[in-house]
Amino acid sequence: MKTFTTDPDYLDILSAWHGSPHLSPIRRKELLQRLGQDADLRTAIAEEIEMAGLVRAAQSGEPRWLELEEILSSSQNSPLSFEDEILSQVSSKPRMPWLSLLTRPSFAWLAMAATLVFAFVIPSEKQMPDGVARILRYEGSDSSVQKDFEFRKGEPFQFKDGLVEVAFQESGVHLIGKGPLEMTVIDHDRLFLNEGEIKLVVPPQGIGFVVDTMERKFVDLGTSFVVQASNLGSRVLVLDGEIAVGERDGKGSRLMTEGGLANFNRNGEVSPHSTRPSGVPEVHKDIQGTKLGALLGSIIGFPRDEQIPNPAPEESPISRKLLPLVQSKFSDPACLNKLKKGNPIRFRGIAGTYDLFPQRTGLVPYSENNGWIAWYQGKVKAPQKGKYRFWGYADNNLLVAVNGEPVFEGSRYDSSFRTELNIPRNNHPSFPCLNARAGFASGPWFESGDTPVQIDLLFGESQGNKTSSLLLIEQEGASYDQTYWGQPKWPLFATEEFSAPEKKELNKLKNHMEEKIMGSFSIPGAELWSVVQ
Amino acid sequence: MPQNPQSFDPDLVVSQVIDGNKDAYRLIVAEYSLLVRGFLSARIYHLDDAEDLAQETFVTAYEKLEKYEIGTNFRAWLMSIAQFLLNNHWRKYGNRATVMEKFRHDIAESIQTELKVAHEDVDESRIPKLLDCITQLPDNLRKVIRSGLEGEKISILAKELNLQANAVYQLRHRAHVALRKCMGQTTSST
Numbered sequence: 001m002k003t004f005t006t007d008p009d010y011l012d013i014l015s016a017w018h019g020s021p022h023l024s025p026i027r028r029k030e031l032l033q034r035l036g037q038d039a040d041l042r043t044a045i046a047e048e049i050e051m052a053g054l055v056r057a058a059q060s061g062e063p064r065w066l067e068l069e070e071i072l073s074s075s076q077n078s079p080l081s082f083e084d085e086i087l088s089q090v091s092s093k094p095r096m097p098w099l100s101l102l103t104r105p106s107f108a109w110l111a112m113a114a115t116l117v118f119a120f121v122i123p124s125e126k127q128m129p130d131g132v133a134r135i136l137r138y139e140g141s142d143s144s145v146q147k148d149f150e151f152r153k154g155e156p157f158q159f160k161d162g163l164v165e166v167a168f169q170e171s172g173v174h175l176i177g178k179g180p181l182e183m184t185v186i187d188h189d190r191l192f193l194n195e196g197e198i199k200l201v202v203p204p205q206g207i208g209f210v211v212d213t214m215e216r217k218f219v220d221l222g223t224s225f226v227v228q229a230s231n232l233g234s235r236v237l238v239l240d241g242e243i244a245v246g247e248r249d250g251k252g253s254r255l256m257t258e259g260g261l262a263n264f265n266r267n268g269e270v271s272p273h274s275t276r277p278s279g280v281p282e283v284h285k286d287i288q289g290t291k292l293g294a295l296l297g298s299i300i301g302f303p304r305d306e307q308i309p310n311p312a313p314e315e316s317p318i319s320r321k322l323l324p325l326v327q328s329k330f331s332d333p334a335c336l337n338k339l340k341k342g343n344p345i346r347f348r349g350i351a352g353t354y355d356l357f358p359q360r361t362g363l364v365p366y367s368e369n370n371g372w373i374a375w376y377q378g379k380v381k382a383p384q385k386g387k388y389r390f391w392g393y394a395d396n397n398l399l400v401a402v403n404g405e406p407v408f409e410g411s412r413y414d415s416s417f418r419t420e421l422n423i424p425r426n427n428h429p430s431f432p433c434l435n436a437r438a439g440f441a442s443g444p445w446f447e448s449g450d451t452p453v454q455i456d457l458l459f460g461e462s463q464g465n466k467t468s469s470l471l472l473i474e475q476e477g478a479s480y481d482q483t484y485w486g487q488p489k490w491p492l493f494a495t496e497e498f499s500a501p502e503k504k505e506l507n508k509l510k511n512h513m514e515e516k517i518m519g520s521f522s523i524p525g526a527e528l529w530s531v532v533q
Numbered sequence: 534m535p536q537n538p539q540s541f542d543p544d545l546v547v548s549q550v551i552d553g554n555k556d557a558y559r560l561i562v563a564e565y566s567l568l569v570r571g572f573l574s575a576r577i578y579h580l581d582d583a584e585d586l587a588q589e590t591f592v593t594a595y596e597k598l599e600k601y602e603i604g605t606n607f608r609a610w611l612m613s614i615a616q617f618l619l620n621n622h623w624r625k626y627g628n629r630a631t632v633m634e635k636f637r638h639d640i641a642e643s644i645q646t647e648l649k650v651a652h653e654d655v656d657e658s659r660i661p662k663l664l665d666c667i668t669q670l671p672d673n674l675r676k677v678i679r680s681g682l683e684g685e686k687i688s689i690l691a692k693e694l695n696l697q698a699n700a701v702y703q704l705r706h707r708a709h710v711a712l713r714k715c716m717g718q719t720t721s722s723t
Contacts (some may be wrong), residue, residue: 005702005703005706005707006703008699011699011702011703013640014702014705015698015699015702016633016636016637016640017637017640018702019578019633022633023633023636028636028639031640032639032640032643035640035643035644036643039647042643042644042646042647043647043650043651045640045644045647046644046647046648046650046651047647047651047709048705048706048709049575049576049644049648049651050571050572050575050648050651050652050654050655051651051709051712051713052575052705052709053571053572053573053574053575053576053583054567054571054574054575054655054660054663055571055663055667055678055709055712056571056574056575056580057567057570057571057573057574057583058567058571058660058663058664058667059664059667059678059679060570060574060580060584063566063570063584063587063588065562065587065588065591067588067592068562068588068591068592068595071592071595072555072556072558072559072595170596203585204585204589204618204621204622204625205589205592205593207625413631414631419631419632419633427581
């Protein structure tokens, strides 16, 4: 057998496999050709990869497989008798009060909804084993809602206020419902939403999960999304991934992708939907000009007619262009020489959408297709000596460096900051956010003491003008309020106090996030960082 | 870990689970966990994704256990589920992958047959030795192996060891050869 350990192709393939950030398209083609022609090389690579996987798994510790554990702990019976056991458990539980629905003024509407449920979606009695979903958590004042309640197929459910978390068995779908809410659990992969708002997080095995409303059916294709229903119609907001929206009669369907928002009125017509894919409000903060004690920056973009030579299809030209700046620890700005700059700007925190940012900061006209980036820099001092870490995300580019070393990268997958720099980053899907399947990202802890630190912050858009982002900071050991679903409300990273109108807008954004996106933050008070001139 | 890997009989355990001893399924998980996780970790770059798919493999296998034909090859049956889920994973996320992620996928496609052979060569009864074998490696090889977890950058490790990045891959290869030898397995390449 040949020895490959000094073969550059072998080494380049392994390097790519283990996360090398970049190989030119020509080199990638060459390597694939070589692999196609050399059986010995294929064997050597395969053995190396297989062993690396085994070693990686062995060293990563014992996995915490909660779903599997839940299945194995749920009963001592075999899979065959599992449903029978659930049936016996559920039949002894108090049922949700159907009769109370009859006393409601919306009886006629509910009756129509119920008719639809039974006519279209509930399988026949013979096909209805029980125990398809369970209440994991309830935060509210409605005493009729009980933790661990098991839903049978066709089980109606309503509550007045608060938040409920429901897990669907088999499909693994998690539902967070906000009261007042009325829905019917059809099966482990289907529900009918009569009224209220639900957010669904659908894992891979739950693909195909269906939410029916009076107007439409929404079929998940691997995503998380929010559905609202009322007597006026229904509304869907796709937080991530893709869903199919079909007619109630099964005719026609169309795909909606992340950020998509659509309203359907009671006649089934599609209302004009938001032109803002993120659905997040834009916060109007005072960002122009210089000011004593401000963290200053500038906005950068390619000149309007700039042609980017052969850009890789999924890469962000502006983030790629700025890589040398980051790699030089922000000491060599030569890569910016031919770029266009807007007006001087001040850092006022990063939160919400920034669709009009290039216009507001004087960058327009510029090459919209190649994106823009704001670079803020200066010496800052922490409010208290201690360890800190950043949290957040951006559509598309977000990077923070302290004393030249990147300490946070919260960009989307198509940013070169993410693909090329390998900055340590933890993703937190359980803290969902608008545009990132991975949820909020966090960086490693860093120290900030009495001595000010140099901060460099890059934030911007890869292409077009639909930009949103959030940048928060956590101090180790500090306690923060949490949302109902357990997400700490870390403060915005900011260096200037917000005015009353700004606070009002930020609160509006926060409420919007909590209600629509299941994300949150807090407005900094004592947590403000100071800028050292 | 299984009490006596040498004598582990998956068919016996599967029969116990189907007969109602749900806890016995934990023996299956303990016996094949590292094998499945290793298989997926070798094929998926992000360790979290690999771990999620590994769990899904065992959940699916549990749900479909009745469909397994006693007397055939349980390991092959289990791995076919893992492979199926892996294919689904790629179908689902492939269109969102970065250029380099797609390239890694192309590599995996090119060496699919060889990867299958390499995986079949892994003797699950010897896997429990792996951690012991890692501890027996010389310092520099052990350091390279320990850096194999996600998040460790080869460039940083190379700097730390005062080596070129390629030399780190060469060291890792040497470590793998040593580990296979320690585990009592053979390799076709050197």
